[in-house]
Amino acid sequence: MSAESDVRAALSSERDETEPTTAVASRAGNAEQFARAQRSIPGGVNSPVRAFRSVGGTPRFLVSAQGPYVTDSEGTEYVDLVSSWGPAILGHAHPEVVAAVQDAASRGLSFGATTPAETDLAELVRARVVAGGVHPVEKVRLVSTGTEATMTAIRLARGFTGRDLLIKFAGHYHGHSDSLLAEAGSGLATLALPASAGVPAATAALTIVLPYNDLGAVRKVFAERGNDIAAIIVEAAPANMGVVPPGAGFNAALADIAHAHGSLLVVDEVLTGFRVGPAGWWGLENSGSPVAELHLDAPGPVDVPAYLPDLVTFGKVVGGGMPLAALGGRADVMDTLAPLGPVYQAGTLSGNPIAVAAGLTTLRLADAGVYAALDATAATISSAVSDALGGAGVAHSVQRAGNLFSFTFGSSRAPRNYAEVQAQEAFRYGPFFHAMLDAGVSLPPSVYEAWFVSAAHDDEAIGRILAALPRAAEAAATARRPA
Numbered sequence: 001m002s003a004e005s006d007v008r009a010a011l012s013s014e015r016d017e018t019e020p021t022t023a024v025a026s027r028a029g030n031a032e033q034f035a036r037a038q039r040s041i042p043g044g045v046n047s048p049v050r051a052f053r054s055v056g057g058t059p060r061f062l063v064s065a066q067g068p069y070v071t072d073s074e075g076t077e078y079v080d081l082v083s084s085w086g087p088a089i090l091g092h093a094h095p096e097v098v099a100a101v102q103d104a105a106s107r108g109l110s111f112g113a114t115t116p117a118e119t120d121l122a123e124l125v126r127a128r129v130v131a132g133g134v135h136p137v138e139k140v141r142l143v144s145t146g147t148e149a150t151m152t153a154i155r156l157a158r159g160f161t162g163r164d165l166l167i168k169f170a171g172h173y174h175g176h177s178d179s180l181l182a183e184a185g186s187g188l189a190t191l192a193l194p195a196s197a198g199v200p201a202a203t204a205a206l207t208i209v210l211p212y213n214d215l216g217a218v219r220k221v222f223a224e225r226g227n228d229i230a231a232i233i234v235e236a237a238p239a240n241m242g243v244v245p246p247g248a249g250f251n252a253a254l255a256d257i258a259h260a261h262g263s264l265l266v267v268d269e270v271l272t273g274f275r276v277g278p279a280g281w282w283g284l285e286n287s288g289s290p291v292a293e294l295h296l297d298a299p300g301p302v303d304v305p306a307y308l309p310d311l312v313t314f315g316k317v318v319g320g321g322m323p324l325a326a327l328g329g330r331a332d333v334m335d336t337l338a339p340l341g342p343v344y345q346a347g348t349l350s351g352n353p354i355a356v357a358a359g360l361t362t363l364r365l366a367d368a369g370v371y372a373a374l375d376a377t378a379a380t381i382s383s384a385v386s387d388a389l390g391g392a393g394v395a396h397s398v399q400r401a402g403n404l405f406s407f408t409f410g411s412s413r414a415p416r417n418y419a420e421v422q423a424q425e426a427f428r429y430g431p432f433f434h435a436m437l438d439a440g441v442s443l444p445p446s447v448y449e450a451w452f453v454s455a456a457h458d459d460e461a462i463g464r465i466l467a468a469l470p471r472a473a474e475a476a477a478t479a480r481r482p483a
């Protein structure tokens with residue numbers, strides 16, 4: 001008997017009767033997997049957005065992913081429009097990224113010490129975030145999740161300004177730290193949770209939630225409490241209540257208002273950063289791109305004033321599919337972080353060498369051709385979905401922010417804030433989603449999430465999506481409002 005089979009025998013003698021072996025487990029179907037997962041994991045998921053709660057049915061248990069496809073434990077392949085919620089811009093398991101990860105792993109999984117490669121990544125982030133020769137990201141710190149990046153950014157803003165109040169916008173999601181969960185988008189929107197239990201009232205009271213795209217509301221709060229406000233935090237282009245692009249000049253006005261009161265502007269590019277363009281949404285807004293394409297509400301090209309964020313947060317693409325995120329910004333603010341300054345932030349796995357290798361390789365590969373492919377694929381798919389819905393008589397609007405897009409049902413008027421998003425006929429999405437899934441296309445399991453394309457979505461993958469649309473649109477058309 002080999003040592004391995006000894007260990008297996010010992011383990012199986014301790015195993016409870018219902019617990020399958022790994023070999024059986026990986027062959028079991030999705031329903032069986034879900035039942036098993038729910039016995040050991042709350043709700044069977046490690047992040048609520050995976051739970052299919054708003055669309056119903058059984059989550060697919062994925063075992064592999066390659067290019068534009070994911071494969072579940074039943075061996076069914078799906079064209080993937082979740083892309084790991086954003087990171088997979090090159091498609092899944094890009095060979096060069098996998099090779100970089102394997103190479104890094106062979107040299108050690110984690111050192112808990114400084115490495116040359118993490119400086120390479122910090123330099124690359126600084127260099128890429130540029131418009132008109134201006135680099136707003138002067139210094140960078142690497143962390144492991146987007147949640148940590150925004151949590152650290154607001155602590156830093158509070159420490160730097162010596163003020164406690166924060167402004168966030170309804171429907172924006174910045175991860176799950178206590179200060180940022182009020183009226184948050186993403187899974188809280190999907191589950192219709194106004195906030196999270198467990199956040200102390202005293203903490204929640206320091207976050208002022210305002211309606212999005214409403215500068216009057218921002219000006220009013222600053223007029224009343226401007227001297228106590230540490231920062232405004234805003235999704236660069238919101239994509240966690242579906243996609244709701246900022247009105248023309250909105251972000252620039254936020255910067256002006258904050259700066260006029262000695263507050264900071266924290267622009268959250270965890271989702272948009274290095275996905276919507278090489279320099280993120282800030283880069284698009286400030287690089288002379290045709291503004292009408294960015295701000296769908298604008299009648300034509302608009303002269304959007306340039307603005308500078310004080311802090312910017314990154315996640316998802318910057319880690320190339322590994323747990324890595326970052327915050328960066330003004331050197332004087334960033335240097336308030338320990339060990340130089342009094343604001344503490346740390347992490348056993350911060351700047352993990354394998355994650356850094358994945359992020360560096362992904363960013364190096366994400367060239368102009370990749371962004372052109374993402375934009376073209378997003379345009380093709382979003383127009384085709386809109387045509388199919390229109391053909392089936394489903395009133396809807398398409399929202400786009402660069403290559404991010406989503407749809408709202410029930411009206412052709414594009415929503416501009418969370419209240420307008422919530423007023424839609426969300427019940428049409430579940431049947432639409434399941435018709436797509438049955439046809440082998442995996443969409444985000446919530447109407448409140450953006451769709452994510454990759455540069456690996458080729459004609460074959462796009463063809464499969466287009467072929468699935470007529471029946472899905474029909475399913476949306478015939479959906480009935482729940483009693």
Ligand SMILES: Cc1ncc(COP(=O)(O)O)c(C=O)c1O
Nearest residue numbers: 145146147173174175270271315
């Ligand atoms: C805009 C934004 N900020 C922050 C986060 C939190 O990132 P993470 O899930 O890595 O904690 C997300 C997504 O999850 C996001 O979309």
Ligand SMILES: NCC(=O)CCC(=O)O
Nearest residue numbers: 047049085186239240449
């Ligand atoms: N747009 C929503 C997310 O990216 C969140 C992913 C997660 O919380 O698992």
